[in-house]
Amino acid sequence: MGHCTDPAAPSLSGLEASRAGMGALRPLDPRTRILAAGCFALVVVGLDRLALLAAALLLALLLAVLARLPLRRTLKRVMAMDAFVLFMLILLPFTTPGTPLFTLGPVTATEEGLRWALDIALTANAVMLAVLALVGGLDxxxxxxxxxxxxxxxxxxxxxxxxxxxxxxxxxxxxxxxxxxxxxxxxxxxxxxxxxxxxxxxxxxxxxxxxxxxxxxxxxxxxxxxxxxxxxxxxRFGMPDALLALLLSVLLAVLVLVEIRLGSAH
Amino acid sequence: MHIVDGALSAPVLVGGTLLAAAGIVRGARDLNLERIPSAGLLSAAFFVASLVHVPIGPSSVHLILNGLAGLVLGWISFPALFVGLLLQALFFGFGGLTVLGVNTLDIALPAVIVGLLCRPGVRSANAALAAFWGGIAGALAIALTALMVAAVLALSGDAFIPAAKLVVIAHVPVMLIEGLLCAAAVTLVRKVKPELFGMPADASAVGLRAAEVRS
Known part of the structure; x- marks a missing residue:
């Protein structure tokens, strides 16, 4: 019945083993990590502009590199999630009313729908990477x-x-x-x-x-x-925590300010 | 099905999170020194079971088993399933962080409803009737979960309505399978360990265990 369990399914022993690679984020207090991941998620979910979301994704990628997330395993997980939401994202351009972009047989894709699908894809991937980088390495x-x-x-x-x-x-x-x-x-x-x-x-x-x-x-x-x-x-909340808190607050504040300044895209 | 970050509108996220928090607090009231180890182990068991893939046609699905969880855990389903989803989100990146509340609600509320509705039937003296109610519990919980996921999507934007309909359709086979599995599981548990459903231990089972201790 081994074939009854998906080999790609996450192994639970990962809960313990993932402790290995934490890279430059190792000295951080676990509370800092949780709060940072939470703040990141809240801000990114609130962002609307694609350029800002792309910036957030870059920030998440940077965190992932700093945390030295194992490349293959992380890619596998990201792709598993993306495959999961793919059908919804493919539907969206065709079901959102708005400016027609192109026609595929009987259905028409709209610019607004495409934007929305991209919005969700960027948000989901950015939050996931940041969470894995900040919290995923904790035991x-x-x-x-x-x-x-x-x-x-x-x-x-x-x-x-x-x-x-x-x-x-x-x-x-x-x-x-x-x-x-x-x-x-x-x-x-x-x-x-x-x-x-x-x-x-x-x-x-x-x-x-x-x-x-x-x-x-x-x-x-x-x-x-x-x-x-x-x-x-x-x-203990120490220097590295203060540093990350400061850096992340500034970066997130910039994202929020730009978003407010330029007005919502919708 | 898990919803990812970024798909839902703010009112849906906030409402779902508040309701889930209320459910977790209600469930935590049932958690005491005596119940925490069993709840923790059952929560672990449901976590492991949710990684099982069952063949269905040419493909396979992973189990949710929230109906069975509701029958066994009652209101504790809320904290137990929340813990499972939290671990998945934090360590495997499965399901999002801001949607944790909504996802918990979508899975745990049907569990609690089904638990309240079907537990009397599952405790029935008639084994066939109990298996039937077990099947209803397994299938109904998935149906409710699919409807809630669909509702949450539809509430977040009309553009999601086709996707929401697809979610419901895609869950029909899962519903049937979880119903069958749950009926079988109920049949076995009633024979071996009826205490899991809050039933008094069977006299013969007690005899068996006494024999086990002696040997």
Missing amino acids: AVTLGHALHRLRMPESIVQLLQFTVRYVEVVEREFGRMRTAMRARGFVPGNDLHTYRTLGYALGMLLVRSLERSERVLYAMKCRGFVGRFHVIVEL
Whole structure:
């Protein structure tokens, strides 16, 4: 059943392995990264002019280079997302009313529609690259810690930590189940048997996960867990953070000011 | 289906984010020391399951399983599915950052609705009836998700309406498959671990587990 899992699908072990390359962004505080990615996303989503969006994409590319994102894996992810929205983007020029640009059989593409499609494509790619560059390199435990410091409710942070901690365990568990199914000669196809077998496997995965969680809870209680993770690592907002905050604020402010100055393109 | 950054209008983004936040807060009320480990592990399981590709015609689709999540997690579906989407957005760049709220709402609200609607049926004494309700839950959750994604797109601009219609049509086969999978999963879970649906543990199952402990 290995062929049931898309080989291009992101591997969960990436959550841990992506820690490797962080390049020049390594010294940044995780809170700075999260806030920077958030601000970048908010500003870029608000931009309308294609030239400014292109500038934002360049900025994101620069961040990606600084973070030394692995080229192949990043390209694969960007292309996976682009392929995903492609059909919507191709439709847009033909469904938006406006100045006709060219005619393709019975349908006419408009300038406004094309602009809008480009707008979405640039925005989505810029935000994605910036997020991967700034936050993608963090390990998930640090992410949870930083989110807690940014006032995310503790129960949600704990849920995140548990999910991250056990995603790989559950993935391996499911891998073992798939191996067992393959060993019994299961070949997925387009039939009821496939769906029933897969459904049973998914149900079993839930059962095993719940039973594991019971053991985990007992073990944690035995060790005196009362519902709080104690944090002994302090996060520090230092010079590199101030530098990035300053640079990014200035660049984003310029983008916003130019946008306001020139007026919305629509 | 995930929506990317840049496609939706500001009112839709803000409204979706606020509603999602309300759902997450409501779900977090059910999270306590006893529930967090199980919610976390189930959230991990749904994350892993969503990476499974199921053959459909010449192609394959990846699962969402929000119906099953609603049956098992109830309101906790909101924080659990939010965590999954957050991890996908931050580490894999899948789905956007500003649309996180809308995406959470699109997937978790149907889960909660289906959970409230179909849970009594899934707990029914009749196994066939329970499987039927499981199938309804799986299919209905996908249908609602597709409709919400379509609505969110259509609200953001009339130009999206054809794309919105395509989203709904594209989800019809997914709906059928998730319905079948969910029915099968419900059948198995009822036999092995009915507690997952909040049912009292089966006497014979308890006997089995006692035997397991002794051995």
